[in-house]
Amino acid sequence: MKLKKIAAGLALSIGASAFSYVAVAADTIKVGVLHSLSGTMAISETTLKDTVLMMVEEQNKKGGLLGKKLEAVVVDPASNWPLFAEKARELISKDQVDVIFGCWTSVSRKSVLPVIEELNGLLFYPVQYEGEESSKNVFYTGAAPNQQAIPAVDYLMNDLEVKRWVLAGTDYVYPRTTNKVLESYLKAKGVAPEDIMVNYTPFGHSDWQSIVSDIKKFGSAGKATAVVSTINGDANVPFYKELANQGVSSEDIPVVAFSVGEEELSGIDTKPLVGHLAAWNYFQSVESDANSAFIDGWHAYTKDDTRVTNDPMEATYIGFNMWTKAVEKAGTTDVDKVEQAMIGVTTPNLTGGTAVMNKNHHLSKPVLIGEIQDDGQFEVVWSTDGEVKGDAWSDFLEGSKDLIADWTAPILCGNYNTKTKTCSGQTY
Amino acid sequence: MKQMTVVKQIIVRFGLLMALSLSLGSSWLHAQEPNSENPAPDQYAVSISAEVKVLFQELVAASLRDKSKILKQLDQHSGREMLPMFEAMLNGELYYQPDGLQLYQVKENASGNAVAYSVFGGELVDGLSIKKFKKVRVNNSLRKQLRNSIARIQLLYGEESERKAAAETMLSAMSDSAVALFQEAREKETVKEVQQLLDVGLAMNTVSTSVDSTERVAAIRALSSRLELPVKNLLMRLMDKNSDGEFKEADPLVRSAAESALKDIDGRIAYYGLLEKLFFGLSLGSVFLLAAIGLAITFGVMGVINMAHGEMIMLGAYTTYVVQLLMPNHLEWTILVAIPAAFLVSGSVGVLIERSVIRFLHGRPLETLLATFGISLILQQLVRTIFSPLNRQVSTPDWLSGSIELNPIFSLTYNRLSILIFSLIVFGLLMLVMKKTSLGLNVRAVSQNRDMARAMGIKTERVDSMTFGLGSGIAGVAGVALSQLTNVGPNLGQSYIIDSFMVVVFGGVGNLLGTLVGSFSLGVANKFLEPATGAVLANIIILVFIILFIQKRPKGLFPQKGRAAE
Numbered sequence: 001m002k003l004k005k006i007a008a009g010l011a012l013s014i015g016a017s018a019f020s021y022v023a024v025a026a027d028t029i030k031v032g033v034l035h036s037l038s039g040t041m042a043i044s045e046t047t048l049k050d051t052v053l054m055m056v057e058e059q060n061k062k063g064g065l066l067g068k069k070l071e072a073v074v075v076d077p078a079s080n081w082p083l084f085a086e087k088a089r090e091l092i093s094k095d096q097v098d099v100i101f102g103c104w105t106s107v108s109r110k111s112v113l114p115v116i117e118e119l120n121g122l123l124f125y126p127v128q129y130e131g132e133e134s135s136k137n138v139f140y141t142g143a144a145p146n147q148q149a150i151p152a153v154d155y156l157m158n159d160l161e162v163k164r165w166v167l168a169g170t171d172y173v174y175p176r177t178t179n180k181v182l183e184s185y186l187k188a189k190g191v192a193p194e195d196i197m198v199n200y201t202p203f204g205h206s207d208w209q210s211i212v213s214d215i216k217k218f219g220s221a222g223k224a225t226a227v228v229s230t231i232n233g234d235a236n237v238p239f240y241k242e243l244a245n246q247g248v249s250s251e252d253i254p255v256v257a258f259s260v261g262e263e264e265l266s267g268i269d270t271k272p273l274v275g276h277l278a279a280w281n282y283f284q285s286v287e288s289d290a291n292s293a294f295i296d297g298w299h300a301y302t303k304d305d306t307r308v309t310n311d312p313m314e315a316t317y318i319g320f321n322m323w324t325k326a327v328e329k330a331g332t333t334d335v336d337k338v339e340q341a342m343i344g345v346t347t348p349n350l351t352g353g354t355a356v357m358n359k360n361h362h363l364s365k366p367v368l369i370g371e372i373q374d375d376g377q378f379e380v381v382w383s384t385d386g387e388v389k390g391d392a393w394s395d396f397l398e399g400s401k402d403l404i405a406d407w408t409a410p411i412l413c414g415n416y417n418t419k420t421k422t423c424s425g426q427t428y
Numbered sequence: 429m430k431q432m433t434v435v436k437q438i439i440v441r442f443g444l445l446m447a448l449s450l451s452l453g454s455s456w457l458h459a460q461e462p463n464s465e466n467p468a469p470d471q472y473a474v475s476i477s478a479e480v481k482v483l484f485q486e487l488v489a490a491s492l493r494d495k496s497k498i499l500k501q502l503d504q505h506s507g508r509e510m511l512p513m514f515e516a517m518l519n520g521e522l523y524y525q526p527d528g529l530q531l532y533q534v535k536e537n538a539s540g541n542a543v544a545y546s547v548f549g550g551e552l553v554d555g556l557s558i559k560k561f562k563k564v565r566v567n568n569s570l571r572k573q574l575r576n577s578i579a580r581i582q583l584l585y586g587e588e589s590e591r592k593a594a595a596e597t598m599l600s601a602m603s604d605s606a607v608a609l610f611q612e613a614r615e616k617e618t619v620k621e622v623q624q625l626l627d628v629g630l631a632m633n634t635v636s637t638s639v640d641s642t643e644r645v646a647a648i649r650a651l652s653s654r655l656e657l658p659v660k661n662l663l664m665r666l667m668d669k670n671s672d673g674e675f676k677e678a679d680p681l682v683r684s685a686a687e688s689a690l691k692d693i694d695g696r697i698a699y700y701g702l703l704e705k706l707f708f709g710l711s712l713g714s715v716f717l718l719a720a721i722g723l724a725i726t727f728g729v730m731g732v733i734n735m736a737h738g739e740m741i742m743l744g745a746y747t748t749y750v751v752q753l754l755m756p757n758h759l760e761w762t763i764l765v766a767i768p769a770a771f772l773v774s775g776s777v778g779v780l781i782e783r784s785v786i787r788f789l790h791g792r793p794l795e796t797l798l799a800t801f802g803i804s805l806i807l808q809q810l811v812r813t814i815f816s817p818l819n820r821q822v823s824t825p826d827w828l829s830g831s832i833e834l835n836p837i838f839s840l841t842y843n844r845l846s847i848l849i850f851s852l853i854v855f856g857l858l859m860l861v862m863k864k865t866s867l868g869l870n871v872r873a874v875s876q877n878r879d880m881a882r883a884m885g886i887k888t889e890r891v892d893s894m895t896f897g898l899g900s901g902i903a904g905v906a907g908v909a910l911s912q913l914t915n916v917g918p919n920l921g922q923s924y925i926i927d928s929f930m931v932v933v934f935g936g937v938g939n940l941l942g943t944l945v946g947s948f949s950l951g952v953a954n955k956f957l958e959p960a961t962g963a964v965l966a967n968i969i970i971l972v973f974i975i976l977f978i979q980k981r982p983k984g985l986f987p988q989k990g991r992a993a994e
Contacts, residue, residue, distance in 0.1 A: 040919055042817040171964050201963045204923050206914040207715070209708040209844065210958045222661035234819070234915045245831055245841040251572040269823045275568050371567050374520055381492065381567050
C-alpha cells in the first residue's frame with residue numbers, strides 16, 4: 001500500500017515539476033504555493049491554490065508590493081507527505097520564494113516544518129488544526145482548538161443543554177489530539193466518563209451501520225446527546241446518509257462537525273445533512289461588505305457563479321493581506337524582518353471584524369456555529385461576542401498547560417514553560 | 429367569426445385564470461371577504477383570524493429565537509388549520525415576499541421548476557417572481573417545536589400512519605396537555621396498533637403520577653412487553669438511587685415490578701441487537717460480494733491479477749452519475765437504467781484493456797500486476813480530468829431512503845436491504861452464466877486446461893476477452909450499487925480493491941461459491957468484532973486472521989480439486 005502511494009507520488013511529481021516555472025525577471029517578489037493539485041487532497045487544496053493566485057493577481061493590479069510585481073510559483077506535492085518537504089526545499093532553495101502559502105493536513109505541515117526552519121523560510125498555514133505547535137517560521141491563520149472545538153462544545157452545553165457526548169473522528173493526529181483536549185475539557189466541566197463515547201474510524205470509512213446504531217442507542221438514554229465530529233473528508237457523506245436512513249434526525253442528535261464546509265457540501269446530496277451543525281470562523285452566508293466583495297471577486301476570477309467560498313479560503317485571504325502589510329511595514333521581504341513585523345498586524349476579516357496576529361503566531365478570530373441548509377450553505381445560529389485569541393498550547397492537556405508561545409523579545413520561544421521559566425529549545 | 433369566438437374564449441379564460449390565481453395567492457389575507465371566484469376548496473382560510481394574521485407578519489421578520497415564541501402563540505390561538513403551514517415550514521418550503529410579507533409554499537413541480545403555492549389550500553400561484561422570495565428560516569429547536577405541534581394536530585386528525593408517528597413522537601415528551609390529548613385520541617381511535625401506543629402513553633402517565641400502588645404495578649406489567657425507548661427510560665428512572673444510596677422510588681412493589689419488566693425488555697433488546705448485528709454483517713458482506721465477484725472471475729478463473737479492478741467499479745459509479753445527468757426528470761429510475769449501462773461501459777473498457785495490454789502479458793503475473801496498476805492510475809487521473817477531482821453527487825431515490833421499522837428498536841434500512849438482495853441476484857445470474865451457457869462452459873474449459881481447450885477448437889483468445897469483459901462489467905454493476913452507499917469520486921475504487929482480493933483469496937481462488945461464503949463470513953465477523961474492538965482494530969484483526977488462515981490452508985476455504993488445480 002505504502003509502496004503504491006510512493007510510486008503514485010513519484011509518477012505524479014514528474015508531471016508536476018512541469019508546473020513549477022522559474023522566473024525570468026529578477027525584480028519580482030516570489031510567492032510559493034504548496035498545495036496538492038492531484039491525489040486525495042486535491043479536492044480541498046486546489047481551491048486554496050486558486051485563492052492565492054487570485055490574491056496575487058489583485059495585488060498586482062494594485063501595483064504590486066514595494067514597487068515590484070508579485071509572481072506566484074506553483075508546485076504540486078501530490079498529496080504525498082514526504083514530497084511536501086522536497087517541494088518546500090525546492091521552492092526556497094531553487095526558486096528562492098519569499099513566502100510560501102501551503103499545506104492542508106497536519107502531517108504535511110509536520111513534514112515541511114524542519115525544512116522551513118532549516119532554510120529559514122516563511123509559511124502561512126491556512127487550515128484549522130490541533131494546536132500544540134508554534135514555529136518561528138510559520139504563521140497559523142486557521143483555527144486552534146480553542147477557536148473551534150471548545151466554543152462549539154460550549155454552545156452545545158449551554159444552548160442545547162447537551163449532557164451526553166459522542167466524540168467521533170477519523171483515526172489520525174488531528175482528531176485524536178482534538179478529542180483528547182475535548183475529553184479533558186468535558187471532564188473538567190463535570191461530565192461523567194460514562195457520558196462520553198469516543199470512536200475512531202479509518203480514513204474513507206463507508207460502513208457506518210454499527211457505529212450509527214451505537215450512537216442511536218447511546219443517545220436514547222433520555223438525556224440530550226450530541227456528536228462532535230472530527231470525521232475527515234470522504235467518510236462524512238456515508239456517515240450522514242446512514243444517520244438519516246436509521247432515522248436519527250438533527251433535532252434528536254445534532255452532529256457538530258469541524259471539517260464540513262461549503263466546499264465539501266457542494267458535491268453532495270445535502271438532504272440528509274440539513275439541520276446538522278458546523279463550527280468555523282467564517283461562512284459564505286455571513287453578510288458583510290468585505291465578504292460580498294470577496295465572493296464577487298472569486299466568482300469573477302473562476303468565471304463560475306456557483307463556486308462557493310469557505311473558511312480556509314478566508315484564512316488564506318487574511319494571511320495574504322497580513323503578509324503584504326507586514327512586507328510594507330518592514331520595507332523588505334527578508335524573512336526575519338517580516339516575521340517581526342507580522343506580530344501585531346491587523347487586517348479586516350470577512351465577517352465584519354478585525355483579525356490580529358498575536359505573539360504566538362496565531363490569529364484572533366470570531367467563532368461561528370452554523371446549521372446546514374438544503375442549499376449547501378450555513379445559517380449562523382450562534383457566534384462569539386468578539387474575536388477569540390488563538391492558543392497554541394491547550395490549557396486542558398497535561399504537559400501543555402504551562403507552555404506558551406511568544407515570539408517577541410525577551411522570550412522568543414515557541415514552547416516557553418511558564419513554571420520552570422525555560423524554553424525547551426526544541427523549535428517544533 | 430369562429431376564430432373570433434375562440435380568441436374571445438381564450439382571453440376570457442386567461443383573465444379568469446389570472447383573477448383566480450391572484451385571489452388564491454392572497455386568499456388567507458382576505459379570508460373574511462366572501463370569495464366568489466374561489467369555489468372554496470380551502471375552508472381553512474376562512475377561519476384564520478386577524479390576530480393570527482398579525483402573528484404571521486411577525487413570524488416572517490422575527491429572529492430565530494422570537495420565532496419560537498410566536499409559534500407557541502400560534503399553537504394557542506389556532507388549531508388544525510395551521511397544519512399545512514407548519515409542515516411547509518418544517519420542510520423549509522415556506523417563503524415570503526419581502527414587500528408584502530405574504531406567505532407562500534415554494535416547491536418543485538413535476539418538471540423540476542420551483543413554483544409557488546398558496547400555503548393554505550395548496551393551489552398554484554402564477555405570475556410571481558420566485559427569485560425575490562425569501563425563505564422563512566428554521567433551525568433545529570424550531571423544527572423540534574414544529575414536529576411537536578404537528579404531532580398534536582395529527583394525533584387527532586391524521587391518517588393512520590401519521591397518528592402512529594404522532595403518538596410515537598409525543599411519547600418521549602409526555603406533559604399534562606399531552607395526556608389529555610392522548611385520552612381524547614384513545615376514545616376516538618379505532619386502529620389497534622395506534623390504540624396500543626396511546627395506551628402505552630397513558631400507562632406511563634399512571635406509573636409516574638398515580639398514588640395507587642396496585643394501579644401502578646398493573647401499568648408497569650402492561651408496559652413490560654413494549655420496546656419503546658421512553659418506556660425503558662421511565663422504568664430505569666424508577667430504579668435510580670439518590671446520592672445517599674437510597675432508592676428514589678419509595679414503593680418496593682413498584683420497584684420489583686419495574687425490575688422484572690426491565691429484565692424482560694433488556695432480554696428482547698439483546699435479542700434484536702443480535703439480529704441487527706447479523707443484518708449489518710450480511711449487508712457488509714453483500715458489499716464485499718459485489719466488489720469481489722468480478723474479481724473472482726478475472727483473478728479467480730483467469731488468473732489475471734487485475735489491480736485496475738477497483739477502477740472498473742469506479743467507472744460504474746460514474747456511469748450512474750452520467751445517466752442521472754442525462755435523465756434529470758426521472759431521477760427515481762436512473763438506477764435501473766444505470767445497471768445495464770454500467771455493465772456495458774465497464775465491460776467494454778475491460779475488453780479494451782484485455783485486448784490492448786493483458787493478452788500480451790500472458791503467464792507473467794508480475795508484469796500484469798504492474799501494467800494493470802498503471803492502468804488504474806491512468807483511469808483515476810482521466811476521471812479527475814474529465815469530472816474534476818471533486819466528488820460527484822449521485823442522488824438516492826426515495827424508494828431507497830429510510831428504513832422499514834419492524835419494531836421501535838429494530839429496523840432495516842432500505843438501501844442496505846436492496847443491495848443485499850441485489851448482490852444475491854447478481855451472484856445467481858453469474859452462476860447461471862457460468863453453469864448453463866456455452867460461454868460459461870468455454871470459460872471453465874479454458875481455465876482448467878488452456879491447451880486442451882484450444883485443441884478442442886475453443887477460441888481461447890476470444891474467451892479470454894469475453895471473460896475479462898464479464899468480470900469488469902460486473903464490477904461496473906457493483907459501482908452502481910456502491911454509488912448509493914459511498915462517495916462517487918476518483919478514489920472510490922481504491923478503497924475496495926484490498927477487500928476484494930481478501931475475499932477472493934479467503935474464499936478460494938477459482939471458486940465462485942467460495943467468494944459468496946467468504947464475503948458473508950468476513951462481513952459478519954467484522955460486524956460482530958466491531959462493537960468490541962472499534963472499526964480500526966476490527967479490520968486489522970480480520971486481516972491477521974486471513975494471514976493465519978492462508979498459512980494453514982493456502983488455497984482458501986474451497987480449494988479447487990483434482991488435476992485441474994495444478
